[in-house]
Amino acid sequence: MxxxxxxxxxxxxxxxxxxxxxxxxxxxxxxxxxxxxxxxxxxxxxxxxxxxxxxxxxxxxxxxxxxxxxxxxxxxxxxxxxxxxxxxxxxxIIGFVFQFHFLLVEFTALENVMLPMLKLKRWSEQECRQRALRLLNDVGLGAKTQRMANQLSGGGATKGCCGQSSGQ
Ligand SMILES: Nc1ncnc2c1ncn2[C@@H]1O[C@H](COP(=O)(O)OP(=O)(O)OP(=O)(O)O)[C@@H](O)[C@H]1O
Ligand SMILES: [Mg+2]
The missing domain is CATH 3.40.50.300 (P-loop containing nucleotide triphosphate hydrolases)
Structure with missing residues (x-):
């Protein structure tokens, strides 16, 4: 092409x-x-x-x-x-998945996904929650929505959210 x-x-x-x-x-x-x-x-x-x-x-x-x-x-x-x-x-409009992720450790997986949506102030908290739950479910994290971010696997960067990984 x-x-x-x-x-x-x-x-x-x-x-x-x-x-x-x-x-x-x-x-x-x-x-x-x-x-x-x-x-x-x-x-x-x-x-x-x-x-x-x-x-x-x-x-x-x-x-x-x-x-x-x-x-x-x-x-x-x-x-x-x-x-x-x-x-x-x-x-x-831009989604960017870093190889070395930048999740906020003080928050759960659900809250990490909800935060950018809440900041847009386009939907109610309840709508953001539903959407975040759906998205987490879609990527197989439906059972871990209440886990703190540093208790999730990091695909090689598992030591909290600040573990080092090679490359980005
Ligand atoms: N801040 C920087 N200062 C100087 N050189 C840099 C800097 N960041 C990257 N480079 C150099 O720029 C080049 C491109 O780096 P980049 O990280 O874009 O490569 P990449 O294709 O993503 O590699 P990888 O497959 O390892 O992730 C490399 O040679 C790297 O050493
Ligand atoms: Mg790279």
């Missing part, structure tokens, strides 16, 4: 560049990426360790900003949006 020819791409990247590191260690990680992704399709980013997959995903997730190039979401440029707007987009 020629991804540059999609008529209504939901996510588009143009000439994306990212440098990382300081001084002599400064490295050109992403050297001008161009692609378009279509709504409703699933894509994967593959490549050897250190090739820049996480660097790219952090940019697409609006957790980092590119040194050059553009990120266009539903036809709107977002890489240079204000921090407040990027925060809103992250909270409302």
């Amino acid at each position: 020629n991804m540059a020819q999609l008529s209504n791409p939901t996510l588009e990247v143009r000439n994306l560049e990212r440098w990382l590191g300081e001084g002599d260690g400064r490295t050109h990680i992403l050297r001008g990426l161009n692609f378009s992704l279509e709504r409703g399709k699933t894509y994967s980013v593959t490549g050897p360790s250190g090739c820049g997959k996480s660097t790219l995903l952090y940019l697409l997730g609006l957790l980092d900003t590119p040194d050059r190039g553009e990120i266009i979401l539903d036809g709107r440029r977002v890489d240079n949006a204000s921090e407040a707007e990027r925060t809103r987009l992250r909270g409302e």
